[in-house]
Amino acid sequence: MTGVAITGLGVVTCHGSGTRALWDAMMAAPVTDPGPVPDPYANMDVPVVQGVADADLPAESLALARTSRMALAAVDEAVADAGLPLGGPASGPRLGLALGTCMGDAGLHEQWRADGGKPVARFTSEIAVAAEIAERLGPLSVATTISNACAAGGFALGAAADLVRSGEADVALAVGSDAYSRVMLACFNRMGAVDPVRCRPFDRHRRGTSFGEAAGALVVESVEHARARGATVYGTVEGSGWTCDAYHLTAPEPAGTQIIRAMRAALEQTGAGRERIGCVLPHGTGTQLNDVVESRALHEVLGAGVPLYSLKALIGHTGGAAAAVAAVAAALILRHRTVPPNVPVAEQDPECQVWLPQGRATPLGSDRIMVNGYAFGGNNVSLVLAGTGALAEAGALAEAGTPAGATA
Template identity: 50%
Template sequence: MTGRVLITGLGALTCLGAGAPALWHGMLGGGGRPRPVPDPHAHMRTTLMYLFPGDLPAEPAAVAHVPLASGPRYAVAAAREAVADAGLSEPVLRDMPVLLGVEMGNAGLHEARRVAGPDAAATAGPRRWTPLTVTAAAVGAALGSRAPNTSVGNACAASAYALTLAADLIRAGEADVVLAGGAEGVTRVGMGAFNRLGAADPVRCRPFDRQRRGTVFGDGAAMLVLESAGHAARRGARAYAEVAGAAWSCDAHHPTAPDATATQVIRAIRAALAAAGLAPGDLGAVVPHGTGTPLNDVVESRALREVFGDHCAALPLLNLKGMIGHTAGVAGAVGCVAAALMLRSRMVPAAPRRDEPDPDCPVWLPSTPTPLDRPSVLVNSYAFGGNNASVVLTAPGEDR
């Protein structure tokens, strides 16, 4: 991969609060806890979710004629934080493409309109059709971007794909600065689907725990400003990390289940390391996909053991979904925000308590904060359809 791409701005909105600092301090504090979604129409076995604790941002209430539900509004709030953190000027924002990974988009608005029963007539909002994929457009409009605003829909790996596409735009010389990330709000469809699949944990999100029974979703947004090293140097910008390598693969195995052999997961990890110019022993930590679903955690553990061999026993994993839940299309982006913060502090936060370690998942989840001995972090993001993405972040300026 030629041409260095830096991360110069971060934004996040999760169950741990608003802002990337809130995410970092919340991770150091052990993460959040799920609570029932306050939706009287969520008629399903479990309605637990890791919910943003603040008020829904009041603006933007709409983009063009389309009213905005929580997901797009969260996206705008996180995007504004990221570009302010990067110190971008208005002329730069005008030329900045926006690439977002979004799974459910504006679905919350549609669900509010389609409530069955006597409350249906009281549902707020116009009765006209509106698109789901408005999040990138809402962010672009809010920031004044006149460059392409694009949504990527590769299910729960969407924002990892968006970030690697953003890095490719910079390396190809198509842009100097790109905003990449993802955003999701509360939707009954997402929770209901995982309930019907038997993949919703009724207790909490427990990745790599022998007692795990599925995942638990979280809402929010995560944004990263990606910038060419030359552009960042010309304006004297600081950098959190470098996007050193990335790779995709596809299982082509099953609509929802991963391939138990982990062949394509292994392929993506190895290709991302190779693109970054790193050997397996050079890696300092992993932000795993780690959803808490029984098969996914075993498959990812198998892949990590295959790629890293004996080094896996000394390779700390950040149990991020155990702290903020599975943020669906946001997962890859928030994993990269967490990785950038780890590289800045040279620390891996401790994992939440596990009820019982799973012998089929022989990975290391540190019980205390652990130094990041090697300045490189692998972020894995997987999705239905066998979509796999791996991203390697390194400390800025590291020789490889």
């Protein structure tokens, strides 16, 4: 598979706005407990979330719902990072957009119901996030919304890369964004799947997941297009694998057959062996079955010696944004060639035989990272991101115009 260059990154999480804020939090590995949701109608057992501060969102987007506001914050940073000229095909590259989200701007409608269903001046669809991004960017060659639950952000990155490979766009943005939703959090409460402490993936005492708000954006384009405009390259989207096990509405298939297939498909597209994966950002939600199934699948596909970086332990489970934000984190790990220390695990589950480096950073041993995203309905995605070292192996580093020692 032809690698598609990653030339811009943007992110907002509970730790602040921007890739620097995320990287600093990753390196510090703080234990961050979720806080109460600012919602008087959240009548549920565990009404908590790791929320994004209003101060970290664009001031001019105050009239928009939170998912759109967060998406715009991430997109603005990614576009600026990539040095993209905007204004449409007449003045710049043909832009494409693939957005991943679970709930979109459902918060608008939840508030509307809470206010008694009073008439509103402007109707906004709960899946209008892509439209808000398009309004910011100008005319797009294609815009699509992917909403297959918590794998949506990963599928969006794969779709954006395909838009570039197919020639439907010169440059594409992959965006994942999800804000607090009363309905979503209440549903997980009803299932008894919310951890009252925090998100504790692979911890023996985990009691479910814990949600966070976030948005992540990546700018992708062909290596040749990046070279022609002198863009800096973080790495490439080198492989992707999409599967669906269709086993159960909410539970993963116990043997992890299709999870394994997705990882192997992504790896095979790179043409590299499993020993070339230097780190994995797992889906790792903190739910009992998911963590065990993924641990066994990772062991079968990659063996036991690959370090994992468990992002959800730091920022919570961010729904449809999760895999997109993880891809941003993976690109930063590739750029710094460092696997940050994981948020401390009190007692690792003996059924989860994975390596979670803690206490200090670990050098990245190889120039490829796997990102996993799984979702209700059995939707699975695995992505392999390759660093500039892999580009050098392919003889493309000099063409891309990226200095070998570039840093973020």
